[in-house]
Amino acid sequence: MKLRQSPFLLIARAFTLAAIMATAEFPGVVRLNAAEPTAVTIRQDFIIGGKHAPWFVALEKGFYAKRGLAATIQAGSGSADTVRAIAAGSADFGFADMSTAIVARSRGTPVVTLAQLGYVPTTIMWREDTNIKKLKDLEGKSWAISPGQAQWFLMPAYCRINKIDFKAIKIQETAAPLQPAALVARRADFIVMYRASNDEVAELAAAKQGIKLNRIWMKDTGLDIYGSGLIAKDDDIKRRPDLVRAYVEATMEGLRYTRDHQEESLQILLKHKPELDQALTTLQLRNALTEVMLPPESVQSGLGFMKPDIMEKTVRVVNEFFDVARKVTAKEVYTNQFIKR
Numbered sequence: 001m002k003l004r005q006s007p008f009l010l011i012a013r014a015f016t017l018a019a020i021m022a023t024a025e026f027p028g029v030v031r032l033n034a035a036e037p038t039a040v041t042i043r044q045d046f047i048i049g050g051k052h053a054p055w056f057v058a059l060e061k062g063f064y065a066k067r068g069l070a071a072t073i074q075a076g077s078g079s080a081d082t083v084r085a086i087a088a089g090s091a092d093f094g095f096a097d098m099s100t101a102i103v104a105r106s107r108g109t110p111v112v113t114l115a116q117l118g119y120v121p122t123t124i125m126w127r128e129d130t131n132i133k134k135l136k137d138l139e140g141k142s143w144a145i146s147p148g149q150a151q152w153f154l155m156p157a158y159c160r161i162n163k164i165d166f167k168a169i170k171i172q173e174t175a176a177p178l179q180p181a182a183l184v185a186r187r188a189d190f191i192v193m194y195r196a197s198n199d200e201v202a203e204l205a206a207a208k209q210g211i212k213l214n215r216i217w218m219k220d221t222g223l224d225i226y227g228s229g230l231i232a233k234d235d236d237i238k239r240r241p242d243l244v245r246a247y248v249e250a251t252m253e254g255l256r257y258t259r260d261h262q263e264e265s266l267q268i269l270l271k272h273k274p275e276l277d278q279a280l281t282t283l284q285l286r287n288a289l290t291e292v293m294l295p296p297e298s299v300q301s302g303l304g305f306m307k308p309d310i311m312e313k314t315v316r317v318v319n320e321f322f323d324v325a326r327k328v329t330a331k332e333v334y335t336n337q338f339i340k341r
Contacts, residue, residue, distance in 0.1 A: 037068055037070035040243070041072045042095070043074045043093070044074060044076040044094070044095050045094070045096045045150070046197060048269075049198075050196065050200075050266070050280070050282065051196040051292070052073075053254075053265045053268065054255040054258045056272045058251055058254030061254070061257060063251075063254055064246070067246035069247065071250075076095075077176070078146070078152075079150040080100050080104070080148045083101050086232065087109045087233065092247075093230065093231070095229070097153075097228050098226050098227065098334075099225070100150045101229075102315060102318045102324075103153055103322050105333050107324075108325070110235065111234070112231065112233075114231065114244065114248050114304070115229055115304025115338070116226045116227070116229045116295075116305075117229055117230075118228070118292040119219045119295060121194050121196060122151065122227070123192070123193050123195055123199050123215045123216065123217055124138070124191075125203075126190040127186070128212040132189070136163075138190065139164060142169075142171075142188045143172060143188060143191070144174035144179040144188035145191075145192065146174060146176050146179075147173070149176055153323065154223070157223070157318075157321035157322045158221075158223050158321075161223060162222055172188050180201045180205045180206075183202060195287055195292055196293070224313075225314040226310060229334075241338075248338040248339070252303040255293065255294075255303055258285075262286070262289065266278075301339075302339045302340055303339070303340075305336060315330040315333060
């Protein structure tokens with residue numbers, strides 16, 4: 001007599017087969033519960049622009065979804081605010097200036113950097129007709145800046161490194177989106193921008209008015225440390241490492257795809273953010289890929305990999321020149337455990 005199999009056993013076998021097939025479909029992919037995607041919020045460092053294409057590519061191409069993440073990407077209003085949002089739980093992951101995250105760590109905010117996306121891409125920009133011939137000439141000049149931006153923390157440190165009297169600089173509080181216009185309209189003598197972001201905004205705005213700008217890179221004049229990176233809370237790294245790994249790997253896959261398919265990636269970003277200016281966004285994305293986000297160590301050791309000696313230097317510079325509450329160690333502010341090498 002043929003025995004009937006339990007319906008419960010049949011269901012269990014079906015689920016096992018589905019799991020095996022899913023694993024075969026995406027070998028090597030870290031998965032959460034595929035039946036119930038985990039909702040995560042990703043907070044960017046600033047308003048959305050060309051350099052943020054990798055996140056939208058990861059969303060559009062299913063790199064987050066195949067790892068069990070239902071991602072929502074939010075614009076930011078400065079790295080300090082992004083770090084605070086992650087610490088407060090209003091965002092799960094972020095993209096923010098690493099020095100700002102280290103300063104926050106020294107003040108008790110439990111955030112860790114998971115991957116780097118290049119060295120400090122900060123530029124000091126001024127009109128060519130302004131009497132600024134050397135760095136020391138920044139003294140006595142007006143700077144358009146808003147508290148909460150990463151530049152708010154970077155500039156005092158940069159001045160100390162280059163023996164510039166920061167207190168002699170005239171602070172002109174200006175909302176971040178209005179700073180390029182303030183420079184072009186001569187309401188400020190200089191601004192501190194980010195390449196592949198608002199640097200290009202200022203450049204294009206000046207060109208439309210027939211104004212030529214001069215530029216100095218901070219990384220070429222003393223601040224040669226890591227710039228922005230992926231960040232998360234300590235607690236998530238300890239309690240939800242698979243979730244963190246899924247975010248890092250999916251975002252790096254998005255960066256790799258963007259590098260290899262730049263025009264398609266631009267169109268994906270514009271599909272999600274049709275309000276963006278195409279010429280500006282194209283320029284930002286090109287500069288992000290060629291000048292900022294892919295340093296040699298990312299090519300040689302895996303996208304996002306942080307060289308220990310550069311991280312030691314980054315932390316040393318932050319401890320010495322930034323407004324830290326205590327000196328932190330490199331091992332407490334970053335981890336390479338989620339980087340695929």
